[in-house]
Amino acid sequence: MRGTLIFSGSSCPELTNKICQNLGMARAEAELSQFSNGETQVRILTSVREKDVFVVQSGSPKINDTIMELLIMISACKGGSANKITAVLPYFPYSRQSKKKSHRGAITARMLANLLDVAGVKHVITVDLHASQMQGFFKCPVDNLHAEPLIARWIRRNVPGWQEAVVVSKNAGGTKRVTSLADALKLNFGMVTTDKKRTHGYHSAQSMASSMITYLDGPDRQPVFDSVSNQMRHAISPESDNGAATTDNGDSLQNAPSETDAQSSDIPFNGNGNSRPQINGRNKPAPKRSQTLLSQSSTIDDLEDVDDVDGFEYNDRRAYEVTRGRLVQGHIVPDDFPSPVMSAAETSVAEEDPMTMSHASSFFAPQSHALGGSGDAGASSDEEDDILKDPKVEHEVTLVGDVKGRTVLIVDDMIDKPGSWIAAAETVVKRGKAKKVYCIATHGVFGGDCLEQMQACDCIDAIVVTNSYPIPEEKARNASKLVTLDISYLLAEAIRRNHYGESMSPLFQHLMD
Structure with missing residues (x-):
């Protein structure tokens, strides 16, 4: 492509080389270094005047250094009179901080979007944002590509009997991503959720709350x-x-x-x-x-609805496709496993006193949220894993869906900590009687010893990620279950279409074999 330059940051030189190879061009030269006090220095070694510049930089273990590298490279190209600067971010840094989780929390992803705009970015290309609404943070156009077609193609080619598989979400927040893949493959889907085990104190509080409904709803209540x-x-x-x-x-x-x-x-x-x-x-x-x-x-008003259904009988029987189990320190335990020893104060679930609530409907809220509303700003995956590892708290895990004798595809956007993945895998295998488990995500962050723990888990048969996030060679070499999919062609085609002004729609389509 004439008039185009592709620069690489220090986080993903191999991915950038593959992108350039797919485009039939060489990577532009730039010198990246640091001063003795840790300050980042960038020198662009080729002319960028009136050129279409693409800077490829993904997240890395040294995330803050890579962000400063990216901003300085963009600023240097802007100062060199580049015609248009596009930031190619396979993994967008700080994407998990896209909303407030407390009253004094920061929306860091929006701040990073503002920094990119100030540096001089005119276009952003990324893959599977943690929250697609983040595109609204930018003042420039954003192409949020999806690895789903690539993952679906790998499943059809490499998973035996994939036509009978079940796509499972390991938490309630990932259901939209799971249902999208299930619809593309024409498969059933399910969900695994975890919650603190309810204690006697909780039920008594609920009973007291229910007994007050009549009074709070008014003296004219029937x-x-x-x-x-x-x-x-x-x-x-x-x-x-x-x-x-x-x-x-x-x-x-x-x-x-x-x-x-x-x-x-x-x-x-x-x-x-x-x-x-x-x-x-x-x-x-x-x-x-x-x-x-x-x-x-x-309420008495419900009696009208009851009369309209002839022969309908209320019952409290559980659905046949709902399976429950006990989770202690992130692992499934038998029903007769002794509960963690806790004091009376520790066993009670922290909830507001029903006597002090101002409205009757507050009694039925499953959990109070710091910011109110729907509670969309839930705990991040890191916070969930920390809670699961607490030895003093027992969790109840619920599997919704029939996975008996089937292959299970547990899908999310990233793998960072292993707790929720291992818990979901053990749930579908030990409780749901699943045959095989594939853990699939776009970004393989693998913080700490995550990859080693998932490799050691007997319930996980394969770990499938893309090369959007750099994985150390030593880690990848020691993980026999790890499968890395190449997204360089996807990014290369996005760069080519962006340069020539072509539509991006074909990149979102599922191409059958």
């Missing part, structure tokens, strides 16, 4: 049947002098007929002693006995 205690809850009448619970006509609750009496005599029951219950001011036939098995959180 009576509600409780299938657990077979008693009827009433709103506390403000006219009662002694504070005792009364019915709407002022009678004492002790004198009011009970639900059991009403059902034994087959007489429709309501709080006023009438022969039919009054719902929203109308007389309505009493529901069948099988239809009155309502949960604690049901």
Whole structure:
């Protein structure tokens, strides 16, 4: 390509060489060095005037040094009168910090986008952003490529019996990525979730919260049947002098007929002693006995929906494709395994006092979130792994989906820490009775001894990543389960299409063999 120069940072020279080889051109020369105090120095050794410049730099273990290298190279090319500068970032640094996780947290990914804009970037090419919404951080166009077509092609060629495989997400946050691959391969999908084991204190708090719903919803609340205690809850009448619970006509609750009496005599029951219950001011036939098995959180308004379904019976049976297990220190344990020894204070789940909540709906929130809202800013993979490794906390792991006798493809965007991957693999094998497990991700970060631990896990048969993130040769050589896919052709074609102004749409298509 005439008028084009491709520079490489220190993080991925091999990947850059493959990109240049696919394009039939040589890599542009630049000198990268550091002063004795650690400052980065860059010298561009070729003319960039009126040229289309591409700087290839990915994340690396020395992430902050590589970022400064990238910014200085971009600034040097801008100072050399380059026509257009495009940053090619196979792995975008700080992509996991794309939202606030606390009130005083920083959105570091947005700050890095601003730094690239100030340095002089006019276009960004990256692969599988941790959150696709990050494209809105940039003031320049962003091409967020996907490794999914490459991964899907590898699965069709290398996974025996892939037509019967199941694509599984190791957490709730990765379901969109998993369903996308499952749709491309026409496969079923599932999910593995972990949560702290609920203790007696938690259930008692929930019961107290449920018992307060009637009062908080207002004194005009109609009576509600409780299938657990077979008693009827009433709103506390403000006219009662002694504070005792009364019915709407002022009678004492002790004198009011009970639900059991009403059902034994087959007489429709309501709080006023009438022969039919009054719902929203109308007389309505009493529901069948099988239809009155309502949960604690049901309201009298739900009775209308029950009557509309003839013969429907409520039950609490679990779905057949939901499997649960126990997780201690990140590993599946038998049902008879002794629970971690904890004091009474440690066993209670930290939750807000239901008595101090201001609205009844707050009782049903599964977890309170620091920033409120939907709780989208959940814990990162690092934080999840730290929690799983806590020896004092037992977790309950849930597998949704049927994987018995099938090959499981656990998919995410990156592999950094091994805890959640090993827990998901052990869950589908030891609980779900899966046949084989493939751990697949775009970016193989492999922090610490992650790769060694996943290699030692008997439940994992293969670890599939791309070369978007540099993996040390010694680590790769000692990991027999590691499979590295080459994305140099994808990036080379993106550079060529960007230079000639062609559409990027064909790079997102799945090409059948």
